[in-house]
Amino acid sequence: SQTIHQWPATLVQPVGSPLSLECTVEGTSNPNLYWYRQAAGRGLQLLFYSVGIGQISSEVPQNLSASRPQDRQFILSSKKLLLSDSGFYLCAWELAGGPNEQFFGPGTRLTVL
Amino acid sequence: TQLLEQSPQFLSIQEGENLTVYCNSSSVFSSLQWYRQEPGEGPVLLVTVVTGGEVKKLKRLTFQFGDARKDSSLHITAAQPGDTGLYLCASLGGYTGNQFYFGTGTSLTVIP
Numbered sequence: 001s002q003t004i005h006q007w008p009a010t011l012v013q014p015v016g017s018p019l020s021l022e023c024t025v026e027g028t029s030n031p032n033l034y035w036y037r038q039a040a041g042r043g044l045q046l047l048f049y050s051v052g053i054g055q056i057s058s059e060v061p062q063n064l065s066a067s068r069p070q071d072r073q074f075i076l077s078s079k080k081l082l083l084s085d086s087g088f089y090l091c092a093w094e095l096a097g098g099p100n101e102q103f104f105g106p107g108t109r110l111t112v113l
Numbered sequence: 114t115q116l117l118e119q120s121p122q123f124l125s126i127q128e129g130e131n132l133t134v135y136c137n138s139s140s141v142f143s144s145l146q147w148y149r150q151e152p153g154e155g156p157v158l159l160v161t162v163v164t165g166g167e168v169k170k171l172k173r174l175t176f177q178f179g180d181a182r183k184d185s186s187l188h189i190t191a192a193q194p195g196d197t198g199l200y201l202c203a204s205l206g207g208y209t210g211n212q213f214y215f216g217t218g219t220s221l222t223v224i225p
Contacts, residue, residue: 034213036215041199041218041220042217042218043117043119043201043215043216043217043218044156044201044203044215045215046213046214046215090155090156092155092213094213099144099161100143100144100146100161100205100213101146101158101161102146102158102203102213103158104155104156104157105155106154106155107153107154107155109153
């Protein structure tokens with residue numbers, strides 16, 4: 001069976017510091033991968049998606065970047081965090097060519113102070 | 114960006130009551146998913162609907178897809194405290210039609 005992992009689970013960082021959040025998927029090959037950000041109690045905002053190694057598409061201009069160095073690894077980064085980067089970050093995978101259903105990781109709660 | 118509006122935004126009901134949550138868009142959905150999310154966790158897929166007019170049942174949850182595939186509803190019968198959570202609809206969109214867009218969410222609280 002497939003599993004998706006995210007770490008860290010929680011993170012508190014000062015403004016201006018760098019960021020690296022990691023997401024890995026097990027049990028599948030060549031998945032589509034997604035990064036979302038969620039404000040408290042609200043819907044999800046799509047940040048990045050990837051259909052393959054080194055292929056990253058960005059949905060909104062922002063202070064963040066994403067990379068996919070390996071087939072089942074997706075990384076969200078920032079060189080200098082802003083207060084507005086605080087939120088709940090979710091990674092999701094989808095079977096490429098499958099029934100368009102996404103499966104989410106447990107999320108990372110980021111607080112920028 | 115495909116905008117999905119959900120209503121109501123917040124809902125607080127007593128255990129045993131029935132409720133309906135709505136998801137609407139001005140665009141036609143290619144497919145639509147409903148998710149439930151508990152605090153501090155990722156969303157969990159409940160159902161996918163594809164065909165206009167389609168009705169799917171999952172125990173006490175009934176999902177309906179509008180005939181024109183522009184709207185969907187989720188009906189819960191005899192709500193229980195375990196139904197508490199954030200309900201999200203999602204559909205495909207974007208430039209290539211391969212990106213998911215999520216609705217604004219309905220936060221449900223079922224009071225014992």
